[in-house]
Amino acid sequence: MIHSLSGGVLADGTVYPFAKVRVEEVPRWYLGGYGERAGDRVLVPFGGRTCEGIVERVEECTAQTAPCSLKHAARILSVIGK
Numbered sequence: 001m002i003h004s005l006s007g008g009v010l011a012d013g014t015v016y017p018f019a020k021v022r023v024e025e026v027p028r029w030y031l032g033g034y035g036e037r038a039g040d041r042v043l044v045p046f047g048g049r050t051c052e053g054i055v056e057r058v059e060e061c062t063a064q065t066a067p068c069s070l071k072h073a074a075r076i077l078s079v080i081g082k
Contacts, residue, residue, distance in 0.1 A: 012063070013062065014062065014063065015060050015061065015062060016031060016032075016060070016061055016062070016063070016066060016070065017031070017032035017033055017036075017058060017059075017060060017061075018030070018031060018032060018058070018059050018060075018061050018066060018067055018068075018073075019031075019032040019036050019042070019055045019056075019057070019058045019059075019076060020055070020056045020057045020058075020059075020067075021042060021044055021053040021054065021055055021056065021076070022053055022054050022056055023044060023046045023051050023052070023053035024046070024051065024053075026046075027056065028044075028046070028074075029066075029067040029068045029073065030042075030044055030073065030074050030075060030076045031070075031073045031074070031075045031076065032058060032075075032076050033075070033076065034076060034078065034079045035079070036055050036058060036076060036079050037055065037058060038055055038056060038057050038058060039054065039055060040054070040055045040079050040080075040081075041053070041054055041055075041079070041080040041081065042054075042055055042076045042077070042078065042079050042080060043076070043077040043078045043080060044074065044075075044076055044077060045074050045075075045077065050077060052080065
């Protein structure tokens with residue numbers, strides 16, 4: 001683990017599943033965790049409500065390589081049909 005001079009952690013090596021989900025024709029990245037795969041239908045928070053989307057791709061990322069901030073990333077709520 002690497003620490004910054006201000007006392008925060010810069011890297012811990014944890015790998016996070018991120019899924020690119022298309023909701024209402026808008027692609028967005030979400031934190032996964034349900035074993036989702038490309039083509040799965042999922043429920044996600046979107047525009048203040050819960051919407052259905054399609055997973056376009058899944059990537060394993062660290063905090064440094066994530067497509068969006070871990071702190072602000074929304075999570076997939078569930079995979080439909082699993």
